[in-house]
Amino acid sequence: MTVSLILQRNRKRRLEQGHPWIYQSEVQTATAAISPGEVVNVVNHQGVFLARAYANPQSQIIGRVLTYAADEMIDESFLIRRFKQAQVYRQRLLGDLRSSRLIYGEADFLPGLIVDRYEQILSVQLLTAGMERLKPQLLQALRQVYHPVGIYLRNDSSVRRLEGLPLESGVWWGEVPEEIEIEENGLRFLVNVYTGQKTGYFLDQRTNRTAIAPLMTGWSTSQGEPRGAEVLDCFCHTGSFAVHALAYGATHVTAVDISEEAIAQANHNLEINHFVGQATLRVANAFDYLREAAAAGMHFDVIILDPPAFAKSKSALPGARRGYKEINLRAMRLLREGGFLVTASCSYAMNPEMFREVLLEAAVDAHKVLREVRWSGAAADHPEILGVPESHYLKFAILEMHTR
Incomplete structure (x- = not known):
């Protein structure tokens, strides 16, 4: 006999709106004890069938919907x-x-x-x-x-x-x-499936990496000669944005990451794509590097910021906001007039509106005006369900910067 999870009468009707999660606080009772991972029927307070889910009484998310068909076996x-x-x-x-x-x-x-x-x-x-x-x-x-x-x-x-x-x-x-060479957008990258970030590589940024192409050409020297962009890539990880930037015509990329292993792999990715000598790789804390670059009077045409998640929970948001504001503010001060800020946040807890607020606060403090060129999320192989904000984690923006 399949156990039924009976929901509270006075709950929000999230499940009926397509949200796949059921929280402990939404449950009235279960018809029998549930073992972790057991498939259950989910019913409302009147016993009307809503979905089949697997349940885990040890988790705050007690149920996750698998199907809305009462007769569908989970096998x-x-x-x-x-x-x-x-x-x-x-x-x-x-x-x-x-x-x-x-x-x-x-x-x-x-x-x-x-x-x-x-x-x-x-x-x-x-x-x-x-x-x-x-x-x-x-x-x-x-x-x-x-x-x-x-x-x-x-x-x-x-x-x-x-x-x-x-x-x-x-x-x-x-x-x-341990390592696999993959192709992305016509370029080659080494992926370590044993120890690489996430499952080995940041596949979610694939289409965003192609979006930087128009930013890499059309610049001029002080003598008016055409040149490619001078790019700073902070939190470069294994160099995927850096390699794309050079492939699209950048003159030089400075790539910074705190991980020696990531920088070594970035160097390998530059080598297999024949861009050795066109990039400077630095093992450094990105916050520290941005300060050092400002002190040295350095400037760039394009700055890419693709940091790890600063906020993995709502309680971490205040500190995350400060961190995102600081790196974006410092980047804006290093950009040449008319340059481009390419910036991202993969923090689930920071929603798109909040990220926009942080970018605007940084622009105000830097006395800059930002023109939005692109605002997007993850690639199409990372789809989202409408009405499930928890699935919207990646915010990606390209902003043109002007001084006010």
Whole structure:
């Protein structure tokens, strides 16, 4: 007999509006004890069926919706259907990309599951007890639909602790080399699926990296001769923006990251794309480097800021706001007149309106006026569900700067 999760009478009707999460505070009772990851029926206070979800009484998010069909079994066949639906969506919008996000959790109606493809390798995150419980079926479905040569588990996200799950990583199936060379926008990048950020690479910025192309040419020397842009790339990680900037015509890129390992990989990515000698790589704290550059009287045509998340929870927002304001303010002071600020925030807790406020506050303090060239989010393989603000994490802006 399937356990039913009975919801409170006086709750917000988020579930009926398409939100896939059910919080502990929204639940009146359950018809029996629930084990972590167990599939349950979700009903309202009158017993009317709403959805099927997997549940975890140890988590504040007690339920995550899998289907709105009362008779749909959650098994290997269900997973195969979901994978094929996601495949059709991506084929239509992206074509035959060999490296992309295949499954993006709730947005692909598989909450708690992340699957990225790097050529013939899959990098997978199981973030919830529900997905952990489906592990055998997931492995078979992934192999049947995507035909990889190897699958690597990156279950090292701290989110798993909220579900009462251990952190772990390792080869799940097949053969997985530690490093894989992928192609993005006609360029080559080395991805470390064992230790790289997220599942190995920031696939979500793929289309935003192409958006910087018009900024890289059309500049002039003091003698009026045409030249490419002089670019500063802070928080450069493994150099994906830097390599794109040079490919699109930048004269020189200064790339800064606090991680020696990231800088070493950025150097390799520059080498395999034949841009050695056109970039200066610095292992440094980006905040410190921005201060040093100002003290040295340096200026740039384009500055790229793509920092890690400063706020992973609402309680961290005040400090995050100060951090985002400081780096953007310092960048504005280093830009030449008419230069471009390329800036991003991947903090879930900072919504788009708040990020705009921070950028405006920085512009006011710097006595600058910003003209919006582009405002976007993640690439199409990272879709969002309307009405689920938690799925909107990446904010990306290109702003033209003028002094007032």
